[in-house]
Amino acid sequence: MLNRLEIAGGADRAGRPEEIRGIALKAGESLAVAGPTGSGKSEFLADIEQLAAGDTPSGRIVSYRNAKGEMAGRSPAIVATLSQRTNFIMDARVEEFAALHAASLGKPGRDWAQRTADLANTLCGEPMTPESPLQRLSGGQARALMIADIALISDAPVVLIDEVENAGIDKHLAVSVLTGHGKIAVIATHDPVLILSSPRRLIMAEGGMRRLLAAAGEDRRCLDRLAGYDAALLRARDILRRGEEMREEFFR
Amino acid sequence: MKALIVAGPPSAGKTAVILHVARRLLAAGDKVAAVKFDTRSSLDPELYASSLGIPAIGGLSDYLCPDHYFISNMEEALEWGKSRGADCLFIETAGLCLRCAPHIEGLPAVTVVDSLSGLHAPQKMGPMLALTDIVVLTKGDLVSQAEREVISFGIHAANPRARIHPVNGLLGTGSLGLSGELRQLPELDEAAERKLRHDMPAAICSYCTGERRIGRRYQSGNVEKLRPESPHAEPA
Ligand SMILES: Nc1nc2c(ncn2[C@@H]2O[C@H](COP(=O)(O)OP(=O)(O)OP(=O)(O)O)[C@@H](O)[C@H]2O)c(=O)[nH]1
Ligand SMILES: Nc1ncnc2c1ncn2[C@@H]1O[C@H](COP(=O)(O)OP(=O)(O)OP(=O)(O)O)[C@@H](O)[C@H]1O
Ligand SMILES: [Mg+2]
Ligand SMILES: [Mg+2]
Ligand SMILES: [Zn+2]
Numbered sequence: 320m321l322n323r324l325e326i327a328g329g330a331d332r333a334g335r336p337e338e339i340r341g342i343a344l345k346a347g348e349s350l351a352v353a354g355p356t357g358s359g360k361s362e363f364l365a366d367i368e369q370l371a372a373g374d375t376p377s378g379r380i381v382s383y384r385n386a387k388g389e390m391a392g393r394s395p396a397i398v399a400t401l402s403q404r405t406n407f408i409m410d411a412r413v414e415e416f417a418a419l420h421a422a423s424l425g426k427p428g429r430d431w432a433q434r435t436a437d438l439a440n441t442l443c444g445e446p447m448t449p450e451s452p453l454q455r456l457s458g459g460q461a462r463a464l465m466i467a468d469i470a471l472i473s474d475a476p477v478v479l480i481d482e483v484e485n486a487g488i489d490k491h492l493a494v495s496v497l498t499g500h501g502k503i504a505v506i507a508t509h510d511p512v513l514i515l516s517s518p519r520r521l522i523m524a525e526g527g528m529r530r531l532l533a534a535a536g537e538d539r540r541c542l543d544r545l546a547g548y549d550a551a552l553l554r555a556r557d558i559l560r561r562g563e564e565m566r567e568e569f570f571r
Numbered sequence: 572m573k574a575l576i577v578a579g580p581p582s583a584g585k586t587a588v589i590l591h592v593a594r595r596l597l598a599a600g601d602k603v604a605a606v607k608f609d610t611r612s613s614l615d616p617e618l619y620a621s622s623l624g625i626p627a628i629g630g631l632s633d634y635l636c637p638d639h640y641f642i643s644n645m646e647e648a649l650e651w652g653k654s655r656g657a658d659c660l661f662i663e664t665a666g667l668c669l670r671c672a673p674h675i676e677g678l679p680a681v682t683v684v685d686s687l688s689g690l691h692a693p694q695k696m697g698p699m700l701a702l703t704d705i706v707v708l709t710k711g712d713l714v715s716q717a718e719r720e721v722i723s724f725g726i727h728a729a730n731p732r733a734r735i736h737p738v739n740g741l742l743g744t745g746s747l748g749l750s751g752e753l754r755q756l757p758e759l760d761e762a763a764e765r766k767l768r769h770d771m772p773a774a775i776c777s778y779c780t781g782e783r784r785i786g787r788r789y790q791s792g793n794v795e796k797l798r799p800e801s802p803h804a805e806p807a
Contacts, residue, residue, distance in 0.1 A: 368716070369737075369744055369745070371744075372747060372748075373747070374743070374746065374748070375742065375744045376742055376744075393748075399716065400715075400716045402715060402716065404713075404714075404715060407714075407715065407718065408686075408687055408689075408713065408714050409689070409690050409718050410690055411690050415690075419721045419724065420717045420721055422724065423720045423721050423723065423724030424720065465715055465717065469717075473716075473717070
């Protein structure tokens with residue numbers, strides 16, 4: 320039996336039962352979570368992260384079965400979360416943080432600091448080193464390090480991603496390092512290409528799960544066109560970030 | 572009656588957590604009361620009374636050592652709780668130094684740790700953390716998951732015996748598990764003849780009796796001096 324994540328619906332912010340009564344995700348599946356600002360995307364992720372047991376504001380019940388079919392309790396080994404925050408509070412250098420986080424998950428040794436910093440540096444602009452103090456990383460660097468940390472050190476079977484498109488890092492590369500290998504991924508995003516890239520999307524409104532849509536054939540054709548626009552925007556961003564000027568031939 | 576001693580640094584989230592847990596106990600039909608020990612002033616007793624409608628009192632140590640004041644009033648606090656017919660009495664302590672712990676052998680001990688308090692906080696917290704039964708980790712919403720895991724690891728290293736409950740003091744998330752655990756605890760409400768889990772600092776010197784002047788000639792009683800020859804006094 321595969322890993323399986325189940326979310327039983329609770330109530331929206333007004334206390335009304337959610338329209339979507341439940342969702343199940345199997346190993347390797349990803350779900351996009353979309354909706355206006357304040358619609359409850361982050362709250363939905365927080366419920367999964369904490370394996371909510373009716374004890375959160377939404378009243379949702381989240382359960383997880385591992386590959387052996389056992390119900391798992393709350394444990395950091397199950398869910399890794401990339402939250403919306405873009406800074407570290409901890410007063411430590413990248414290497415201390417990586418070593419401590421690996422040790423806290425029972426994974427000591429293996430040069431975590433260098434590998435994590437190397438992966439983070441593929442995601443962001445200016446490089447960090449294992450000696451960099453966490454609190455002096457830029458928003459984008461901190462986010463890149465959080466992503467690399469989740470991919471390499473946490474390496475959990477369920478990955479929650481909250482607005483990876485923020486902070487100017489390579490969002491497609493970030494999603495690909497965070498997901499895959501049979502992981503269940505739940506991706507809260509405002510980005511049309513990321514929304515359409517998941518086979519299913521959950522639409523949130525007023526704190527509740529409002530609609531659950533599967534990507535249809537026309538969605539997919541639109542995704543290809545949107546991905547083209549998106550790639551053009553990212554190329555333009557890189558040109559401008561390098562200090563070059565935009566030329567009309569860019570569009571030819 | 573169940574007596575619970577809740578300790579933790581200032582603003583760690585003790586009151587926020589107690590409010591959430593007490594609300595769950597009240598919903599289950601229990602009678603709840605609270606005592607707050609503090610140094611100079613405290614808004615907590617009014618907060619308990621106004622937000623939950625439970626009996627609540629406060630005690631201020633004022634010019635006395637807060638640790639000594641707290642332990643000297645343990646029986647009185649428990650007697651007051653019983654006189655109010657409480658099934659569960661929360662004893663919130665604040666202003667205690669990290670040299671001591673207010674925890675008592677045989678009585679359930681809860682220590683609240685703030686996720687923002689830093690990487691080395693679990694070591695620095697000393698016996699208040701090392702000798703507790705239950706650790707409540709608050710403000711996890713303000714740090715990354717990895718940082719929460721590192722702090723929990725530090726707490727576990729400082730006290731491998733304690734169960735750690737992450738609780739969000741704003742939303743109450745996690746308070747279900749904590750109140751479930753508290754509900755399992757035995758009914759214990761006698762303090763006399765029990766012992767503190769850790770000794771308290773001596774405080775019998777001239778400053779204990781209100782002395783404010785500085786200088787060796789004003790000092791008497793238990794006085795310890797800096798020892799420059801001690802190994803940790805200077806960097807190597
Ligand atoms: N974001 C966040 N804030 C919290 C959390 N828990 C408590 N707070 C806030 O932290 C502040 C202090 O909380 P209190 O519960 O008053 O702390 P305390 O330990 O009782 O403080 P004293 O009794 O004064 O020592 C309040 O503004 C709370 O709302 C939490 O989990 N997350
Ligand atoms: N079902 C619910 N019941 C009660 N409160 C809720 C519920 N869902 C969300 N909330 C609350 O509503 C507020 C906004 O929700 P949230 O932060 O999850 O929005 P969001 O969709 O992530 O917004 P953004 O796009 O700005 O990140 C939060 O304070 C959250 O705790
Ligand atoms: Mg959000
Ligand atoms: Mg308080
Ligand atoms: Zn004292």
